[in-house]
Amino acid sequence: MSATATATKSTAPGKAPKRGPRMSVATVLLIIAGTLVALSVLRALAGGGQQSAFENITSSGQIGAALSMAVPIGLAGLGGLWAERAGVVNIGLEGMMILGTFFGAWAGYQTNPWVGVLAGVLGGAVGGLVHAIATVTFGVDHIISGVAINILALGATTYLAKRWFEPLSDIGGSPKQSPQVDDIASFTVPGLSDGLATVENHHWFLVSDLAGLLGGLVTDISALTIVSILLFAGTFFVLWKTSFGLRLRSCGENPTAAESLGVNVYLYKYAAVVISGGLAGLGGVFLALVRSHIYNEGQTGGRGYIGLAAMLFGNWRPGGLAMGAGLFGYSDALQLRNGGATVHALLLLVALGLALLAGWRLYRKRYVAGAVCGGAALVLVLWYALTDTVANDLVPATPYIVTLLVMGLAAQRLRMPKANNKPYRKGQGT
Amino acid sequence: MKKFDKERVLLAVAAPLLALVAAFLLTALVLAATGKAPFNAFGIMFDYGVKADSQVYILNKATTYYLAGLAVAIGFRMNLFNIGVDGQYRLAAFFAAVVGGALELPGLVQIPLIILVAMLVGAMWASIAGLLKVYRGVSEVISTIMLNSLSGILISYLLVDGRLADLDKQTNIVATDPLPSSSHFFTIPAGGDLDPVFGFIVVAALAGVGFWFLLGRTRFGFDLRAVGRSESAAQASGVDVKRMVLTSMLLSGGMAGLIGMPTLLNDTHQFTSDFPAGIGFTGIAIALLGRNNPVGIALAAVLWGFLERGANRLEFEGYDKEIVGVMQGVIVLCVVIAYELVRRYGLKRQQQRVGAELAAQARKSEKKKEVAV
Amino acid sequence: GSSSEEGSKAAGVGLAYDVGGRGDHSFNDSAAKGYDRARKDFKVKGKELTAKDGDTDADRYDKLSSLAEAGYNPVVGVGYAWTPSLAKAAKKYPDTDFGIVDSVVDSKNVASLVSAEHEGSYLAGVAAGLKTKSNKVGFIGGTDSALIKKFAGGFQQGLKDTNPKASLDVQWVQVGSPKGFGMPDRGKDIAEGMLSNKVDVIFSAAGGSGAGAIEATGKKKGTWSIGVDGDQYYDKGLAPYKNAILTSMVKNVDGSVYDFIKSVVKTKKSEHGVQSYDLKRGGVGLSYSGGFIDDIKPKIETAKKKIIDGKIKVADTYK
Amino acid sequence: MGAPPSLHALAPQECAIKAASPPKGAPAGDVGDVAVQLRGITKRFPGVVANHDIDITVRRGTVHALVGENGAGKSTLMKILYGMQRPDEGTIELDGAPVELHSPADAISRGVGMVHQHFMLADNFTVLENVVLGAEKLHGIGGKARARIKEISDAYGLGVRPDVMVEDLGVADRQRVEILKVLYRGARTLILDEPTAVLVPQEVDALFANLRDLKAEGLTVLFISHKLGEVLAVADDITVIRRGTTVASVVPSETDPRRLAELMVGSELPSPETRESTVTDTGMLTLDGVRLTATDVDGVERAVLDDIGLRIRKGEVLGIAGVEGNGQAELVEAIMGMRDPDAGTITLDGADISHAPTRKRREDGIGYIPEDRHRHGLLLEAPLWENRILGHVTEPPNSKGGLLNPAAARRDTERIVATYDVRTPGIEVTAASLSGGNQQKLIVGREMSHHPKLLIAAHPTRGVDVGAQAQIWDQIRTARREGLAVLLISADLDELIGLSDTLRVMYRGRLVADADPATITPEELGSAMTGAASGHLEHPAEDAAEADEAEVTTGGEDR
Ligand SMILES: Nc1ncnc2c1ncn2[C@@H]1O[C@H](COP(=O)(O)OP(=O)(O)OP(=O)(O)O)[C@@H](O)[C@H]1O
Ligand SMILES: Nc1ncnc2c1ncn2[C@@H]1O[C@H](COP(=O)(O)OP(=O)(O)OP(=O)(O)O)[C@@H](O)[C@H]1O
Ligand SMILES: [Mg+2]
């Protein structure tokens, strides 16, 4: 409107136009390597009773489980990324995942799992379409619409499960679950997998950790996991290397500008949100058809939300998102694999990280922040020293606490698409 | 300005009605598509819903839902999405039950104490999200969702035989110590052999009045609403937005603390693992439906209670009670769309009227205006 | 409603399932089996209702009273979650016979149908102790509820009594939430975690989540699962892995429900008070399907006899 | 009227054929083909008729200026020509052929490009991405596009670097990116909607040089500006729009700023100048060594306010000149308490308020007319009387104790509406339904009602029409006479020079220069704003005072 003459807050004085350091692949690898070394050292130092717990941190089983936990979270996050890059917040991911689990299993048990995959993706996409209609066409607040979709998706699948699956009791159906769906093929890299397993079992310093890490990534990998990894790469390519992606992202940064250049903003927003739903649906399919072989009420267990958190953590970029999803998947997997001891071992690792952070902060003369980090590190070390395991009933808290911690540390450095979560009406830009 | 007001009232009523009608039609379609007679189903729900014992049930349910709606609405009024009401009220009810079970004071002292503990715990839990938002910029949507899960884990860690609860070997139920009977809240007899109405409905009504008064009649409420309408304008007007976020998170959490109280003080008198869950989410739907307005929320809470009562009956009559879930989802979605449409229409109407009236004024006072300029 | 006019006792049997309902391939299904059999044998009609997530006692009471009001007799609540509501309904409808599974309601017109899960689980522990080669055994509970701890406690005791060297890894699918009974994926992950730690016998008392554990052991040679509630060897959904099901700790809820219905509609002398379905009464036990534990049958039978004779007292909770 | 009445009778097709004949108002001299012909354009918005039966003819290879007061409908008309808005009635012809424009894409494909009044750039994109967006088909989004951008940039001397983030660019650079965007699409007809509003005079000159180049290439430029001096300097034809309709077509050689302005407004012009000084010796606001740093997203910390020191006395208006984004907004926010300075002191009427909360400062007597009334001044969806409370909720008559007093607030709103001539049918309508000028009058009324000691007026008349402008100036002058201290920030140099008693120039977060408004010219001020001059700006020669003759609102008679 007339009062906002120039939308140019910009050019603060003395501005250094250099970009700050972005996490490059090299830095990430360096961090991983550093962590591994630290881990190996800690393990070597730890007493005999604790060693197996430390070994568990990088066991191929743990890594494999983490990967399969990470994929649905990552797919949900990827869905969130598509939508938010086009300026639409999608908190309805959870509902779209539910649709994915339901329709994936429904079509899957009747035909074959790949048809199920397609149906689940479509189911999620329909959820996305509803969200697009509400937010883009009708301008409903994105969060409110998302919440409504979550309620609706849950209600609808529960009802349909009751109608469709209950009568199938003799082949395993019930009001809360579908009949079994066949396995989706999974792959193991022949030779490599076994070789790595052998190395891992020797518990050599550092080498075994690395072997465990890699072993988890080459053993018993579902075809759908591979598809998901391709989708991550594909997303990066499409959104950042094609004109379609440029236009789509422009709708999340400045839709009025995009409109003024002839971009059909509604169309791109619709496309993004529908794709977003489809990806979340695929995440649901993964839960239904790979992690288990059935639809199961409540199966998603809030992964849609965690996916959203992973996306924020990843700063609205696929690479960062993958790291976030990996982190959540990892901490999720912990609790399933005799987590108490492993989490206990991890306490020490986290304490080390915090201590380093504290040092850095103090060096930068940020005394309060440094003291807080240092104090936290100390508490963790004490906790580690005074106990020998973390109560199993508290282990499930790990992913949530990790999320809160990570968000608390990182949220301020994040940059979301500028027009994200803002209403947009065609022809009403200033 | 009476003309405007009348139209505004009309629009305010039109939106939910429109949405409800649309929702019922859509649900009817779903029912018909899955081979069930829709209108018969609605008939069953209605017949059953107006029975005396159903009304007691609905009022008692609505009491809880009303508080949940209020708790959510406090946040919504200032554009704060407290998705965490769910975790807040459960944690609050749990600790209130623990404290209540451990003490044996006169009811007049102990009941307020229990309520206070609940509100404090709810507020503290909510404040975590508030602090994270204010100081670390963490979206409250994400943090409250995480906190919901954490509160569940915390409760189940503590709700264990030997920690803060006891196991009844006969019934297999693990529960906190029951409240002494002096701490049972009064009930309102409903006549006949009907169950009584929860006395806590009085507290809920007071909470509603308090909500209205605080938001509509105090400086604080004005500031809070100002933040909801425009954070930047509120800040420029002198509202400390950060503090406001914290305060309203605390208020919302405190109100959330009340949600479990009708159940605890009027009904179960102890906390068990199947203490009602998910009411925080129901509260979101109810706040949306009631438009964050204390009267609207009351109507929405009653509607929700009615639907659930009807669901119980539908099953008995051979329908799938799950259809009510569809109905609820469709209602919420229709309602949010209808409100947005009506809001937009209302704004446009008003601009049109302002334009028209000004044009008329201008024509009348053509000459006077020239002098004035 | 059409319910009020039919106040006669002829309405039939009323059954109220817990969340999950008929078709859960577990506990509720077991009750349904007894109900179906009774209806067929005694030619009575019936009505089934199911609780849903988030139901309060008022909701549950509403269901029970609807049944009683409509003249269903007996009315059975399947699962301990019905305890408070059933107690209230029993008071309100003194002429109706109520039954409750897995819990105790102290009232003249209520039969409390409880099972001695710990006793059956003890036998499962004996079998596991004898069959494990690695001396590492696992237990997966659906959730850390008191009922499931009964399974865990008995299992642990049986294991230790038989094989003191064996260690037991106990994990819960979902702490604090009955959702842990419907998460086969998590069941599988937990089992795989255990297997990779050399555990070779896993007992899961985890409803549908157990299927995941059975799948995991089915896919790894030389490892066993122990089923629960029904005889899972015959579970159609688990057919591919049935050769990994060492045995099942069968809990005959169908029997207790059948007996109770029979006592009301057939013998017209309804059971009331606590009806304990223990080892002695055949309420719990191990299955020998598949013949995988035939070799150790004598030892199991000895243990069973000792329990029945009271020589072994089985702890009914896990610490 | 611009178009001959006889043309109205003709069907559009026939017009197209005859379009080559020069329109009546066209000047003698070389006459190009008709590039754009708009006929009978009418556009209604809820409550407003933005365009009413507009006729305009634009010759190819000329710069055609549109002038008119705020809200006259210029932008709307241009958006219609650019396909962003559909006209309710009327026809558009491009190069003689009637066209239907459904979207900007249609217009772009027909060689029309538009640089908007408000920048249309995605800050978080590079220049390259901004330029190729929507035109990816031309040269892709990679190396070829980059080469083409460089080529255009060099050809017109735009100096645009393709791989810089737009957020790192200054306003003038952004302006050039906008122009490049249009050229990249091969536009033959350029619409520039107030391109000079944010530029200092030197930048304007550079822009005009660019425009002349373009014209020489045979491009047609439609140019909107409120600065009539500029218009006369660069335009070949001028069309005047008043209240949504064309009221005159003139050529620069036959008019002067004053007559043009009167055509625009339909009456005599107000002027912002101050006549007698009311400055006292008592200080009201003092800033000393104020420093404010901000951390950007990349974690780099830098000073947005650097060692700011100033003093405003009772009855004094202190004007701050500066190109937008040099810290003026931050200065205001520091004084208002919306940002906490890292160092330095702020003293109001003898009391140190450096770290006092905003509310306290308002209660202590700071009035605030924000730069962006929609973001900082109003609750758009709240009724007027609630907007009257905003910012003064703790003061009478709005509240007593902790409680609101809606009845009193309503009564007082009625008073403000009457006193400040806020054109509204009542106080229950939402602020959003008022026009910008009336919203502004409400804000001024509200702030003045609490008798502030210090008024912070940031762009108080931006986007406000001439009538309202005069009223607001009057309010400020009156209050000043009663001892009010005013901090005035404005991009309108005439307003700044006319109203201020003292002038300071802000550049990169520092106050680099000061000047005497009685002698300074906008050009001199402009060069100081770009950092080209500092210290005390002396006025070199007497005759330069006549240079601003061109600027219509600068009277200068009493200087
Ligand atoms: N999208 C819109 N909806 C409603 N009214 C609008 C819209 N766009 C413009 N208007 C109104 O139409 C009228 C003409 O506006 P326009 O922006 O064309 O004016 P202008 O001549 O460009 O003014 P300025 O000099 O302030 O830029 C104004 O009253 C404006 O408020
Ligand atoms: N983008 C828009 N969307 C909806 N309505 C708008 C829009 N822009 C302007 N309006 C409406 O147009 C009218 C005029 O608004 P604007 O702020 O442009 O006033 P203006 O014409 O500049 O006012 P004034 O004549 O006082 O200077 C108002 O009713 C305003 O609500
Ligand atoms: Mg305007």
Ligand SMILES: [Mg+2]
């Ligand atoms: Mg304009």
